[in-house]
Amino acid sequence: MTLLPALRSVYADFPHTLLNNGGMIAAFILLGIGFYLLFEPGRRLSLRAALGHVIRRDFFRHRSSRVDMLHFVLTTGFWMPLVSAIVTVFLTINLLAFLTAHFGARxxxxxxxxxxxxxxxxxxxxxxxxxxYVAHWLLHKIPLLWSVHRTHHSAEVLTFFTSARVHPLEYLHMQGFIAIFGGLGGGVLLYLTGTTLQAPPVLFLVGVELFLQTLGLAQHSHLPISYGRLDYVLLAPVLHQLHHSAEPRHRDRNLGSSLSVFDWMFGTIYVPRMRETYRWGLNEDELGENNPHRRLRDFYLEPARHAWRLLTRRG
Ligand SMILES: [Zn+2]
Ligand SMILES: [Zn+2]
Known part of the structure; x- marks a missing residue:
């Protein structure tokens, strides 16, 4: 498997990817409407009111949101296929060789x-x-990685486009960690149990991931969806929304992706109080005119300038 055929196959699947995104956005809107009609205080029993609540016009018109929308299109059409092809090829070649050499048949x-x-x-x-979780923790704790990850945190309003407000370099880092941890865990399990990878769990995994991505869209919204006590196990949207807080007391909290159990185990969990309010953004100083990623160009290139400043300050 080489890079070019892998890329070609991803692009051949592009209409399907678009359809998937549309489906996920539709699912998110339905979820949001249900949430409004069931839980929102002062709700009106009208579909129009519900839709108006889920799709906040002021958020979509916000300056910070424009970068998210432009980047969303580039991510779907360019960055994701490129990164997933690189990661797939890397893992297929290396992990296969590693597993064959070290594990053998049992x-x-x-x-x-x-x-x-x-x-x-x-x-x-x-x-x-x-x-x-580990990848996200490193993005927050290693200054050079933070230079890249802060582009995700500079969003000042959360819309479902923000879920793709991820720098291309971060995709490589994140998808690499996810694939390697999953591959190693799966490889060790296969070796210990002497089994081969079955098709149903893989298909189930794809289905669950799609469902979780829909929740991922809700994680980047203003709808404070919580699972109650289950918030300590599953990362409810309300927990990730708080991860985007500009306030120092919320810094480096709720680093999980789908499960919050690792945040709970390693002490990085912060379950917000009922209707706890805070502003979204990088930090309390870098909002509005001071936002370093107000234009798409800055979103892509500022991390390099930020990293360079870090390196030269230290050197
Ligand atoms: Zn983060
Ligand atoms: Zn986020």
């Missing part, structure tokens, strides 16, 4: 197809999500 431990399927799904899913 006797099958499990016979029950359902148990094997569930175990494979659970282990790979949790390992992938732990990979995302």
């Amino acid at each position: 006797a099958t431990l499990l016979q029950n197809g359902l148990v094997i399927g569930l175990l494979q799904f659970a282990v790979i899913f949790v390992c992938r999500d732990f990979g995302a």
Whole structure:
């Protein structure tokens, strides 16, 4: 498998990707309407009012939102296919060679197809999500990585386009960690149980990921969707919205992706109080005119300038 055929296959699938995005946005809007009609205080029982609440016009017209929308188009059509092809090729070649050289064949431990399927799904899913947590933690803690990741945090309003407000370099880092953690966890499990990867758990994983991406769109919205006590296990939208807070007391909190259990285990969880208010953005100084990523060009290039300043200040 080389890079060019991999890229070609991703682009051949492009209409499908667009359809997927449309489907996810539609699912998010339905979720938001349901949330409004069921939980919003002072709600009116009208579809129009619900839609007006979910799609906030002032948010979509906000200056910070323009970068998100332009970048969303580039991400769907360019960055994601490129990065996923690079990561896929890298992993296919290297992990396969590694597993073949080190693990070899073992006797099958499990016979029950359902148990094997569930175990494979659970282990790979949790390992992938732990990979995302570690990757996100590093993005916040290593100054050079923060130079890149702060582009995600400079959004001053959250719309579903913000879910793709991720610098291309960050995709490489994040997808690399997710794929490697998932691949290693899955590889060790296969080796220990002497099984081969089954198709149903992989398909189930794809289905669950699609569902989680819809929730990911809700994570980048103003709808304070919470799961109650389950917030300590699953990363409800309200927890990631707080991750975008500009206020120092919320810094480096809720770093998980789909599960919040790692935040809970490593002490980085912050479950907001009922209707707790805060501003979104990079920090309290870099808002409005001081936002370093007001234009798409700055969104792409400012990380390099920021990183250079860090390096020269230290050197
Ligand atoms: Zn972050
Ligand atoms: Zn976010």
